[in-house]
């Protein structure tokens with residue numbers, strides 16, 4: 001049976017090479033199995049028929065059955081339409097078509113009977129159905145009996161080739177004639193039994209051809225559970241393997257450096273959240289297992305300090321530590337922060353980036369090997385093979401999502417026993433998403449800002465208020481503040497966007513002319529040196545205004561910048577807006593975020609802007625974002641790539657099932673970490689199969 005599922009879709013009755021190619025290209029359906037797991041996006045109850053007399057325009061989709069009494073053409077030009085009248089004995093209903101008139105005209109003839117499905121509306125003062133679906137009762141396709149009709153997503157190209165939702169349904173019907181009842185179970189029997197899950201054959205049958213509401217519900221649960229179960233098994237299995245194989249360095253000491261720093265050099269009291277997270281990290285590093293921990297905390301929550309103190313623990317235990325950041329600017333900032341905090345302590349720190357001179361680079365290499373250099377800060381340059389340590393104990397990675405998983409893995413090899421790894425991100429990731437994307441990591445959250453921080457004040461202005469906004473900026477600049485002005489950049493219309501950016505820059509320079517004002521510009525198409533120079537102007541305080549694209553999104557720390565203006569804010573995603581806003585509010589002064597937009601806003605755009613104005617809580621925003629959109633769009637996962645397509649579940653909406661599945665996976669792995677028991681054979685096989693189908697799966701963390 002397994003062989004049948006591997007068959008090329010072109011061999012299915014009703015497909016053939018041409019349709020197969022379309023299905024490959026448009027829906028990524030290649031095999032019988034792909035089609036079997038191509039789930040409908042909705043089900044509609046088709047057992048109920050309405051009488052024409054009871055239908056009103058405010059009703060949702062309705063179904064009726066009747067006979068055509070007359071057909072006519074009306075209007076002209078844009079308004080040209082075909083009207084067909086249908087009766088079921090209780091009244092007459094108008095059906096309207098504005099497109100495809102000739103094709104419809106050939107199908108719809110007086111005397112013909114149809115089952116009609118559509119959304120009632122009112123047009124010209126009458127209740128009618130616009131572009132309803134028609135089905136000829138005697139020509140009904142021989143589908144497996146079901147009480148609800150399944151609807152499948154198609155594309156414009158598929159529809160143009162007449163591969164409609166109905167055709168897909170029919171193909172699945174054909175497929176089912178061959179496979180129903182013969183599909184091998186994909187979950188272990190003990191799970192199916194213990195949780196009273198619907199068996200696979202029935203679940204697949206009912207998702208495509210629901211036998212009842214109740215059965216559809218059980219089928220949906222079973223399939224969602226299974227999907228999330230395997231996602232979790234994949235990640236947690238890697239963690240279990242790691243724990244079984246990898247021996248962790250044991251940092252048992254909290255020694256002189258840490259104590260000295262804490263007592264003598266720490267300029268402020270740690271927040272409760274920082275203390276808690278440090279405790280978690282210390283526990284990890286003393287446990288005998290390798291630490292793999294994700295530290296989440298909104299911008300400005302004090303992650304860097306946690307990193308510094310963790311590195312001191314490594315040093316106290318006789319090891320070296322490194323801190324890797326995604327850009328030279330960020331690495332440079334970390335370097336000066338560490339110098340500032342640790343300057344008076346006997347700790348040797350250096351900075352290694354792409355632009356480190358060769359002579360200096362050689363020195364760094366030597367001192368790392370001899371152990372004289374204790375903390376190395378840098379960019380991707382740290383990964384290079386030439387960078388070797390005497391004994392590396394801790395790797396800290398800032399803004400994890402800017403690095404690939406492979407890069408993290410490479411850092412493991414920098415020591416005989418793999419070093420502990422702490423990855424930090426300022427992108428708040430909803431819990432469920434973190435469990436999935438970073439599911440093999442322990443998670444720590446700093447959910448508290450250092451005291452005295454003033455929340456950023458956020459306002460939304462329409463473009464017509466531009467002059468007022470400029471006036472406000474002048475006031476702030478007069479007070480010695482600096483301003484970011486950010487323009488959106490969306491791939492598809494890059495040319496247009498750069499024009500917007502350039503035009504914007506020019507108009508800002510006109511409004512803020514030299515020599516009184518200095519305006520700098522930074523965007524992704526500039527050469528690295530130009531870009532860094534533009535940033536430098538702003539970081540050093542020479543420029544009053546920095547006009548930029550989202551290149552500034554991550555990590556840039558200019559405490560003196562207190563105003564963030566976001567142009568065309570309606571074009572940004574929620575998390576991205578929040579991330580940008582996080583660039584201000586880092587100093588002692590009141591900060592502002594101004595969202596500029598046009599008057600023409602979609603409902604979702606209004607929702608996004610409202611959310612942003614109303615809250616500063618990154619997690620709340622991330623949760624809202626996850627619900628508004630799919631996980632694939634959430635920043636922070638986009639770069640690392642949400643690692644798989646979920647076919648039926650939704651990371652945001654199915655959080656309960658996800659947690660449930662995760663807890664069961666944990667229980668299984670606790671009992672059988674390497675899945676060696678007979679009863680778990682099926683899990684190993686299925687996981688291998690899924691990984692083969694979704695090569696991205698092996699890329700997770």
Ligand code: ADP
Nearest residue numbers: 268269270271298299300301302303304305450
């Ligand atoms: P993050 O990396 O999380 O964005 P940082 O570590 O850069 O945040 O901290 C932001 C600012 O807050 C820095 O200037 C840092 O010195 C300061 N800071 C960190 N922890 C505290 C604290 N407990 N109390 C007061 N200020 C703090």
Ligand code: MG
Nearest residue numbers: 300303304555
């Ligand atoms: Mg930071």
